[in-house]
Amino acid sequence: MHRILQRQLKRTLGLADEQACRDLLAAASTLASQADLDPAVACLLGNFGEFLKRVEASYEQSDRDLELRTRSLELSSAELSDTNAQLQEEMGERTLALQSLHQTLTELLRVQHAGKALPEGKLSNTSGDDLGTVAQMIGTLVRDGERVRRALDNQKFALDQHGIVSITDGDGNITYANQKFTDISGYTVDELVGQNHRLIKSGVHPSTFYREMWKTIRAGKVWHGELANRKKSGELYWVASTIVPWLDEQGRPYQYISIRTDITSQKTIELALDEARRRELEIGHQIQRSLLFGEIPEGIIGADIATYTEPSQGIDGDFYAVHRFGADCFDILVGDVMGKGVPAALIGAAIKTNYNQILAELLSDQKGVKELPSPAEIVNLLHRNLTRRLIELSSFATLALYRFDLQAGELTLVNAGHTPCLLLRGSSGDVETILGSNIPIGVVAEEHYVQKTIPIKPGDKLLAYSDGITETCNSEGEEFGLDRLTFLVKAANRENMPPATLLQSMRHQLHTFVGSNRLMDDQTALFVELCSGRSDGIACACRYPYPMSLPWRFEAISELRVAINKVAIGMPEIELGALTVAAVEVLTNAIRHAPQSLTDAAITCRLNCSETQMSVELIYPSATVFEPSELLEPDFSGEAEGGFGMFIIHQSADHVQYMAPLPGICAVRLVKQFSVPDYRVFAAT
Numbered sequence: 001m002h003r004i005l006q007r008q009l010k011r012t013l014g015l016a017d018e019q020a021c022r023d024l025l026a027a028a029s030t031l032a033s034q035a036d037l038d039p040a041v042a043c044l045l046g047n048f049g050e051f052l053k054r055v056e057a058s059y060e061q062s063d064r065d066l067e068l069r070t071r072s073l074e075l076s077s078a079e080l081s082d083t084n085a086q087l088q089e090e091m092g093e094r095t096l097a098l099q100s101l102h103q104t105l106t107e108l109l110r111v112q113h114a115g116k117a118l119p120e121g122k123l124s125n126t127s128g129d130d131l132g133t134v135a136q137m138i139g140t141l142v143r144d145g146e147r148v149r150r151a152l153d154n155q156k157f158a159l160d161q162h163g164i165v166s167i168t169d170g171d172g173n174i175t176y177a178n179q180k181f182t183d184i185s186g187y188t189v190d191e192l193v194g195q196n197h198r199l200i201k202s203g204v205h206p207s208t209f210y211r212e213m214w215k216t217i218r219a220g221k222v223w224h225g226e227l228a229n230r231k232k233s234g235e236l237y238w239v240a241s242t243i244v245p246w247l248d249e250q251g252r253p254y255q256y257i258s259i260r261t262d263i264t265s266q267k268t269i270e271l272a273l274d275e276a277r278r279r280e281l282e283i284g285h286q287i288q289r290s291l292l293f294g295e296i297p298e299g300i301i302g303a304d305i306a307t308y309t310e311p312s313q314g315i316d317g318d319f320y321a322v323h324r325f326g327a328d329c330f331d332i333l334v335g336d337v338m339g340k341g342v343p344a345a346l347i348g349a350a351i352k353t354n355y356n357q358i359l360a361e362l363l364s365d366q367k368g369v370k371e372l373p374s375p376a377e378i379v380n381l382l383h384r385n386l387t388r389r390l391i392e393l394s395s396f397a398t399l400a401l402y403r404f405d406l407q408a409g410e411l412t413l414v415n416a417g418h419t420p421c422l423l424l425r426g427s428s429g430d431v432e433t434i435l436g437s438n439i440p441i442g443v444v445a446e447e448h449y450v451q452k453t454i455p456i457k458p459g460d461k462l463l464a465y466s467d468g469i470t471e472t473c474n475s476e477g478e479e480f481g482l483d484r485l486t487f488l489v490k491a492a493n494r495e496n497m498p499p500a501t502l503l504q505s506m507r508h509q510l511h512t513f514v515g516s517n518r519l520m521d522d523q524t525a526l527f528v529e530l531c532s533g534r535s536d537g538i539a540c541a542c543r544y545p546y547p548m549s550l551p552w553r554f555e556a557i558s559e560l561r562v563a564i565n566k567v568a569i570g571m572p573e574i575e576l577g578a579l580t581v582a583a584v585e586v587l588t589n590a591i592r593h594a595p596q597s598l599t600d601a602a603i604t605c606r607l608n609c610s611e612t613q614m615s616v617e618l619i620y621p622s623a624t625v626f627e628p629s630e631l632l633e634p635d636f637s638g639e640a641e642g643g644f645g646m647f648i649i650h651q652s653a654d655h656v657q658y659m660a661p662l663p664g665i666c667a668v669r670l671v672k673q674f675s676v677p678d679y680r681v682f683a684a685t
Contacts, residue, residue, distance in 0.1 A: 001016045001021065001052075001056060002063075002238070004059050005052065006461075009052075010063035014073065019644075023237070024426060025052070026657050028048050028049070030044065032044075032046035036652065041143045042599045043263055049345050052211065072172070073150060078121060090399050104662070105378070118604060135669055149170060158385075160178045160180060162259060163257070163259045163261055164182060164239060164260040164261070164391060165178040165257070165259055165264065166181050166258050166294075167255060167257050167258075168194070168196075168255060168256050168258070168411050169255050170256075170327055172196050172197060172256070173195065173196055174193050175193060175255070176193070177189055177192040178224075185200055185448045186202075186231045187199070187232050191232075193345075197258075200230055201230065202228040202230040203230070204236070205227070207394020213225065217253065217256055218245075218253060220247055220251060221245070222243065222244050223242070223243040225240075225241055226241070227239050227240075227260070228243045228267075228593050235603045236264075238262070238263050238266075238267035238268075238668075239263060240260065240261045241258060242258070243256055243258045243259075244257050244258075253555060266379075276401065278445040291321055291578075293319065293321075296321055296322050297323070297330070299327055300324055300328075300330055301406075301524075302406045302458065302531060303330070303406065303530055303531070304528070304531060304547060305322065305332075305528050306500040306526070306527045307320065307503070307526050307527075308503040308506070308523075308524070308525045308526075309522070309524040309525075310519065310522070310523045310524075311340075311522050312340055312468070312518075312520060312521055312522050314346060315339030315341055315342055315345045316340060316341075316345060316348075316479055317336060317338070317339055317340060317341075317344025317345055317347065317348045317397075317522060318334075318335070318336050318337075318468070318523070319333075319334075319335050319336075319337075319348035319349070320332065320333060320335070320464075320522035320524060321355060323356075323359060325372055327370070328405065329403075329405050330404050331402065332401070332402045332526060333352070333399060333401050333402075334399065334464045334526060335397050335400075336397065336417065336464070336466045337351070337397045338396050338397065338417065340368060340484070340522065343395075347390070347395055351386060351397055351399070354385055355378070356441070358378055358381045358382060359373070360376065363556035368377060373411070375402075375413060376449055376451035377555050378401060379416060379441075379449045379451075380448065382441060382448060383416075385443050386442065387441055387443075387444075388445060389442075390441065390442025391442060391443075392443070396417075396440045396442030397416075397440055397442055398416060398418040398440040398441075399416050399417075399440075399441060400413060400416065400418040400419075401414045402462070402464065403457070404530075406665075409455055409463070410455060411423075411453065411454045411455075411456045411457055412452070412453045412454075413434065413436075413451060413452060413454070414449050414451045414454075415434075415435065415437070415445075416436065416440055416441050416449055417439050417440030417441075418436065418464075419465055419470065420433045420435045420436065421434045421465075422461065422465075422486060422489055422685040423454070423456075423461070423462050424462075424463075424489050424490070424493055425460055426458065427459060428531075429493055429494070437450065438514070441641060446448075456530060457530065458530050458531050460529075461493065461527065461530070462527070462528045463485070463489055463525060463526070465485070465526075466521075466522060466523060466524040466525070467521065468483065468521035468523040469506070469524075470482050471521060472510055472511050472521070473514070473517065473520070473521070474514060474515060475516070475517055480509075480578070485506070488509065489502065492505065495662060497619070497661055498529070498547045498604050499607065500602060500604050501528055501604050501619050503527055504601060504602075504621045504664070505663055505664050505665045506525065507621075508663060508664025509590060509664065510523065510561035512663075512664070540622060547562050547605070547606050547607075549603070549604055549605075549637070550587070550602060550603040552591060552601055552602060552603060553591065556590060556591070557584055557587060559640070560578055560583060560584060560587055561584065562575070563605065564579065564580050564583060564607060564616065565580075567608075567609050568605070568609055568614055569609060570611070571614055571672075575614075575672050576672075578652040578672060579614060579616060579653060579670060581652045582616075582653040582670050583616040583618070583670055585645050585648050586616075586649060586668045587603065587605075589620075589645055590603060590605075590618060590666075590668075592618050594620060594622040594666065601620070602620075603618060604618070604619040604620070605618055605619075605621040612674050613671055613672060614671075614672055614674075615669060615671045616669070616670045617669045618667065619661070619666070619667045620665070620666055621665055621666075622664070622665070622666040649670070652672075653672055654667070654671055654672055655669075655670070655671040656668070
């Protein structure tokens, strides 16, 4: 029985338990069966049990409904709790987001107004979770951003109207090109975008120019420079360019913007002026070579003389003169005028002209007299004629006059403030520094110049040079110095190199030492080697090599052939022809393939012929030494290239030697043995 129904029966009818209720219902059923009982009462008593069952069923249904409602309420309460917790979490995240947005907007406003006072209301003092404040700040940023965008658009418009603008990605591919770029290049935007700037490469600049440019901008630095580009039509145009790298968070460039200005008209004028100046300097240099330097006179026997000069401004104040008195006697005058350029060159020309006039006058006055005017007499006359004029011009000149008397074995010299000469003794290899005791010409009018005499003999070598050589400085301010020059002279002597080769090696070392620095002073040098000789001017091939200088041109081939035939006394025709073929091939390879590192460079040839063999040695300046790792066999099928020249050289000569005797100098020595020596020819010579 349902507990609530049982409790109510107990309370109203006094029924203690469910059994008492069953007893009562049984008694009621018995009474309902009596005949004298009122039918309504009998019906009540008879159906009272059924009534209680229905009441109990209602209670049970009510319990079930209540339980269902309770469970439903419990479920709804849990969902509400979860929803409430989620809402609280979302509200917390919203508050944090608003605070973060507030902070970000505050920083953006500070950055946007960096260095300026913020307008009233830009930064609110309200908390960061105030949505209205955030909305206000967003509106401010939007308005400021629009204002900045309009300003940037105006700046871009102005820049596009003035400059040639392009943007590239990190690999140099064009991603943007303005109208100016298309107008000047002749390419459309579609033709430019996606392409590299190599599309407009002119070919004017060396590859090192572009490597340095890329090295700069890839390091995140701005590059400035003048650049030649080529239009679609093939025409050149010049721009002044600025390339700015845009960097990512790690500081690495991810794209580049190039802003250029058309300077074609200006550059055309500059190039025309440079060309005019170059032609003027070239003409001046040619005049200078004829007036201030000239040629080494022929007919000097027993001395090999080489000269070298390099002006700092195209025309310089250095000068020299070589005057021949006889086959075994000659003077060398070297000088250096204070200053540079045309004024110094004019003074140098005047000194040299005065020297020639003094010589002519003294020699004409001494007709019939065997004794020559002394170097001291000549220099003192130069001093008397020029010093007062030089003082008036606020200028002076250092000079040295060397008299070589090979028959007497004497060197007589006067040094007027010039750099000391270096005298290498052939017998010992020692180098003496020959100093002077007088001051330059044009300083003191009362100066008297004295001479000194030094014994000399075959094998000795003398180097006279200007201070522009020893005082040449590298990028660190270090001078080339006398020690380096002395070392080079000794090295040339050990390798038995001719004077011209020494000077070319010296030029190479000076250029290497200076590097990219500009030459600050004129450089002049003369190198004299004393040797034995024959009265007919032909070298005695059995005793020493016959040297000659060949121009760096293919015309030198015929000169080489003539010289070989001249020296090859008694050499059979077959061997002579083979050696000539090998020598011509070496000369051709040098002219064609060796990089000419020095302007006006020459190729020195030494020929040596004995009773059993002849050698040809070709010496030339080159930064690299060629020595084949293996002899290539020529391919006569025509499917491969190369090998013929080397094959011809090694087949024609009995011995081939590749050498680097001095820095910047290469040498190839060819030797050919005689098959049938003609001793009668040597006996006759």
